[in-house]
Amino acid sequence: MPKHPLAAELLAAIQSKRAKAGVIGLGYVGLPLAMSMARAGFSVIGFDIDPGKIDAIEAGKSYIEAVPETILQEECAAGRFTATTDFLQLADCDVIAICVPTPLTRHRDPDLSFVENTCRQIARSLRPGQLIVLESTTYPGTTEEVMKPILETSELKAGQDFFLGFSPEREDPGNRDFQTSTIPKVVAGDGEDAAELMVAFYGAVVKTVVPVSSTATAEAVKLTENIFRAVNIALVNELKLVYEAMGIDVWEVIDAAKTKPFGYMPFYPGPGLGGHCIPIDPFYLTWKSREYDQPTRFIELAGMINTAMPHHVVEKLAEALDRKAGKALSRSRVLVLGLAYKKNVPDIRESPSLKLLELILERGAEAAYYDPYLPEIPKTREYGHLKGRRSTSFDQHTVSGFDAVLIATDHDCIDYQALADWCPLIIDTRNALARRNIAGQMVVKA
Structure with missing residues (x-):
């Protein structure tokens, strides 16, 4: 059981499926993840800066092969999934997953501008009791060294007022043998309460969760998988x-x-x-x-x-x-x-x-x-x-x-x-x- 009352309250909301989820970035990772959350019974808001994606979703058109239009239409019709460019609605979400690009610069250095800008956007409406999760692939230490300081400009403190986690995406476009919900999910939290919330939330969305000891370890897992290849x-x-x-x-x-x-x-x-x-x-x-x-x-x-x-x-x-x-x-x-x-x-x-x-x-x-x-x-x-x-x-x-x-x-x-x-x-x-x-x-x- 979480030690902090806010964490205990959020855990109860997750377990009862009352928690509302938000997914930022509705691309190859974000849209399938949002569908998995909605199909698990959560109410989900998808966020993207591209109005074309929002228009497509509202028209029931899927632009991602891994998301059949029948499923997209079903979740939208049931009211479990909506999409918007209005980031002020982040305040309505209890769990927020960040699925934005992490490319390289021309000098082959990490370009975290999408992650940083997204965290600044979240910080504007961050409220007590939220769980913020990064899914974008990055180097070990990003969650604690980059995300946390930006989010704490809200004057809320991680582990006390809000909770922070990392869970690397493992999508494989074109692979019909696995979907988001059937791929084992590595999860980690910044502190014990965050770790417990990560296991509870993703455990309700996917079949198997794989907890690791720290967000840096989870970040290293994803890099190791791709460096191996x-x-x-x-x-x-x-x-x-x-x-x-x-x-x-x-x-x-x-x-x-x-x-x-x-x-x-x-x-x-x-x-x-x-x-x-x-x-x-x-x-x-x-x-x-x-x-x-x-x-x-x-x-x-x-x-x-x-x-x-x-x-x-x-x-x-x-x-x-x-x-x-x-x-x-x-x-x-x-x-x-x-x-x-x-x-x-x-x-x-x-x-x-x-x-x-x-x-x-x-x-x-x-x-x-x-x-x-x-x-x-x-x-x-x-x-x-x-x-x-x-x-x-x-x-x-x-x-x-x-x-x-x-x-x-x-x-x-x-x-x-x-x-x-x-x-x-x-x-x-x-x-x-x-x-x-x-x-x-x-x-x-x-």
Whole structure:
């Protein structure tokens, strides 16, 4: 039982489902989380600065694949979920979850401006008895060192007047085997009362909670998960280059190695890293580690390898055009197949396809893309000059008009046999054709 009366009061409200929840940031993390809270029986208010998202929600339109429109409409109709741009309504919420971006600056340092601005907004209406939770991925210490001081500008004190926690998001866009409510949730609180409130609230929303001893530990858990993936992907990317020089197919090596039932986990090479987590999160730890004079050579080397992969792919493209088509890249037309960072999703966050398009254009070639999930390139922080480019059509006349097709994202809905029949040269970064036993006119693995 919580020691503080305000914590005990909030715990009772959570247990009876009388507590009202607020979710700030209605993107890939926030909207599915809000739906899970509503379906668990809580009344939820979603907050976002983008009025377009609010309009879509009010019209019953879901812009996130993980949230079916039927569920969104059901929760809205039942009055369990509403959405707004009015942040003054934060005062009505007993539990507030922050799900805003944590990108990198141009110098690859953490950019916590979204978290900081959100905390300032919360501080304006912060009242006694609220639980404030950060879900955004960040470096260990952010909750206590960044969030707490900003929230306490309200003259309320954490652990006494309000409660603070951290629970890292674990969303995997396109993964149909897990939903927000079925993915185990790591939770931590700033103090015993906050920890108990975190377990109670998230335990009512998801099937399994995993309490850890401190918010810094929970922050480190998320970084560890993504650094593990980044380093192993860098390893297979490097092995790809080594084996390629030896005339060995790295995909065949991985397929054979993964038959070992212990001591091995398959990771796969690609044209670069994409998504919000893997390309960004490791640098949050490398930045924080400097404060402790601790080098992170392994992580930084992995980052260098993964960042270099789009350049390697474009070099392979240029070599293949010259050797197999007798044409310079600067005089060629290239189709990038797939704009999303991973297959079967409309998500372009940190997608290597954007870098590939940029590099191909810089080499003087004519470049276009095809992606059935993304009809137009939206505004992005780093590739604003590509905004507005539209996807080509996928038909024989269009595809055969390109000198080469570069498979960057292996969406399952693509007709790869037709692609192989139509295209004179295919650069396959995902082993998409070989995995389907399709032989093209000229196929180069990159």
